Amino acid sequence: MFLLNKSFYLSILGTKITSMINVNEYFEGAVKSLAYTTIQGRSTIGVIEKGEYEFGTSSHETMTVIEGALQALLPGEQEWQTFTNGQSFEVEANTSFKVKTNVQSSYLCTYK
């Protein structure tokens, strides 16, 4: 055991804490998200700029619109569906889906 001076301790603590909420950016910053963990598993919350985007999945995802509106073209579907505040859609692992929006929109994504 040894004593650390306060600034060294805060530096370690700061580094540790900073790494626990990961900031991710996609599509030149047009999509940004914050990653964290709950007792149910991994989650991200994010914001999507106006535009159209294609995402790949490595695990099962449930996306819920927080604010705004997302249109989603889900795997195997021919038609875009619209999801607004509180509405969700699910996407299986190892596939891809498209999302488009006309307004800045926020979402929750949970993984399993």
Place this chain on the structure above:
Amino acid sequence: MFLLNKSFYLSILGTKITSMINVNEYFEGAVKSLAYTTIQGRSTIGVIEKGEYEFGTSSHETMTVIEGALQALLPGEQEWQTFTNGQSFEVEANTSFKVKTNVQSSYLCTYK
């Protein structure tokens, strides 16, 4: 009018888009948020690490828990109140309030 080459155009576009979703960090990265705008006004979504924090307000805020649980000590109150998924509390402008949590928690904050 003049033509821009594609990479220059993307560089301009990238810069513009990047500035539209602002990433904010507080308390050495223990609280991180993404700021955006809806037709109702300004919003942020954020994640809070385990710990206790004091926030000041410059405008009226409505905070809604997305996942996890927040305890809040609101202005003028003596007792901490607990808020979980989907539950909200409001804070007036130009005051301060405390939040604590035992688990990584996500929130939506809307301003008016």
